[in-house]
Amino acid sequence: MALLKIHEPGETPLPHEDERQIAVGIDLGTTNSVVAISRDEKPEVLRDKSGGNAIVPSVVYYGDGTPVVGEEAREHINTDANRVVSSVKRLMGRGLEDVKSVAGTLPYDVEVPEGTEDGAGEPMMVRLNVGGRVLTPVEVSADILRALRARAEESLDKTVEKAVITVPAYFDDAARTATKDAAKLAGIEVLRLVNEPTAAALAYGLDNGAEGLYAVYDLGGGTFDISLLKMQKGVFQVKATGGDAALGGDDFDHAIAEHLLAERKDGGAADAIDASDAKRLLKTARKVKEGLTDQDAVEVVVDLNGSKTTHTVTRAAFEAMIAKLLSRTTAITEQVLDDADILPEDVKGVVLVGGSTRVPAVRKAVADLFEQEPLSDIDPDEVVALGAALQAEALTGGSDNLLLDVTPLSLGLETMGGIVEKVIDRNTPIPVAKAQEFTTYQDGQSAMMIHVVQGEREMVDQCRSLARFVLTGIPSMAAGAARIRVQFNVDADGLLTVSAREETTGTEQEVAVKPTYGINEVDMANMLRDSMVHAREDMELRVLTEARVEARRNILAVRAAMEADRALLAPEDEETINNAIATLETAMAGDDRDAINEAAEALENASRPFAEARMDSRIRQALAGQNVDEVN
């Protein structure tokens, strides 16, 4: 039985040396970002000019000139706080409704552009009001990515246009799309969006040649993720993942800040706090938190509204403040273990990721839950970027390792009564393609609203709305007679495309799930223009590269066929084919895409008689074989 032809791994040819481009790994974090590169499966973080810090704070200062990113931007918090944006990742792909839940915890004004609450009433991504400028979270993220790209180019002394960018496993479709859009604005081609915990596991796994079940506990500035991975023979398989997209170290800072304010109030100083006070207070709170990692108590001076107060925060007091937040992470972890039908003792190792896992109480909570000391020999601030760099190298240079990831949240459709019909369950391996059939509920119904949602709850209004579109042109039929097939595709980046089709007539509509909370095409085009990225040239270059890749494949395929079936090749055909190949190769050396495509078509025509001869020969063989069988 020759049904499945399995090629040995590594046999698929690697791209030519000249096509290998530098690809970096980027951890675009809530609080901090890191860029790394891997060569020969040895990843390293890229540091600043002085060779010092790997961490770039995800903070942007919008002064009068070009935006300033990183440590320098953070310095402006004390003097010009309302032009400083931090923790913007929390707003990626979020509408005003989502942000209300974290309202007050954000140190800047958020708004929704005018005219979006009327009309179709489609919710849109929030905008930030930064010193009079209105910015989308995507633009701010793009500024951070530009700074990381610049750091990489400076450090490597090469152009960097490709990257693997990490996202929280729990990021929904809107947030993933927003991240990809930000990269586009920064002139970076995203080779793959990889989930942060998966990247961390990759960094650990490759280093230690680990086999078995591992848990990755990732508590960053703004998000919490827990993932369970099975590692075997070079395959990293995500078994289950869960988390909370709005829970992180920022909340610890908040708890401390609130505590400090409460103490001041008890001391008689009732503060009216504006956004810039809040930013400074949070900065103080973060220092307290960091101090408590090594010390049992930290003394701090708060200077607000002209009154200075001195406070002592003990580690015990801090741990009491965050106990509730920590128990949320352990409850989610238990749920994920249950989902995967795994007991804590089955877990061979626990990887800690994210700066917040430096907090001793976090480590203790993890150790208690899994009944073992967590692994932490790779810097938790760098581990994700290192894993992303490994994956970037694997995607551009080939690898024997493979990541198999899953959908973090269930995807479904709204049905009668606002009930969600799940089409793809959470923790389904990706890529995935699934279809479900629906029918009309009224006689003569000619259109159907397709409402795509993401989440685990049963009612639509408790899930996140991803997109709505209307399938029109359904032929007039009795209720229940039409057959509407809705197809969901989730690609390896975790991005969803939905199409709907009426089966009896073939009326079809397809949407990449993008509109809700996304940025529409027009805005995106304007931003690209504003950002001075040469989008058009970029696009043309990409098309030219694709034409060359395709032409090269074409030549290799024809040569392989000539090798395999030389007996069927007429001498005059061989000459025509060889000439066509030579012409195509000449065209490929140039920059004219149309010339390449024309020459490729000519090669196809030249090799057609040969291809037909090969098909005929195989059919004859098959028929001959059948005759023998019949005789038997």
Next chain:
Amino acid sequence: MSNTEHPAHKACWSCKGPVEVSALFCDTCNAIQAPGQLDHFKRFGLERSFVVDIDAMEATYLKQQQLLHPDRFASKSGREQALSSQQAASLNEAFETLKNPVARAHYMLRLAGIEPEGGEGHTVNDPELLMEAMEMREALHDAEDKGTIDAMIKDTRKQARACEKDLGDAIDGNAFDTAKKLTTRLRYLMKMTEEARAKKSRLAAA
């Protein structure tokens, strides 16, 4: 012609030469092919039977993903990337279907031309099972401590295992009516286990 043992051929999109319809790659030019209408069992080189060795199947699954996953085609042409995505998705679907006993039973019933219960337009019509499920649900509703729920989970899992075994005998013995009933029962048992677990974590979080 229809009963021929010889695999059917189609033209490879890349080298235009003949390639078996179910082949993953062209054996002449090595190009990845579109997924054919391949039976999930055949995809893993298995006989059609309810009893599957999941570990062995997983090993085949991983080996094939190593070859077909889009990450292997990141620097290939757009067409090859799209085909790889389709192939990897088909492979995932086959594995997910055969791995889960209820999904596997549904799949096998459909292959036999029988629509399983619980799908569209099918209501479950087994008073005994409905009664049993109702009682379980009430017991779960009343349960208030971890110990009671743990005992319930243990019990439903034990019943599910027994049910799965009977279901295998029924399907592989072509007793499809029985198989249909047992599939519904297995589905209920697994759902109850899930609900009990959910309640347990709710209790733990409270």
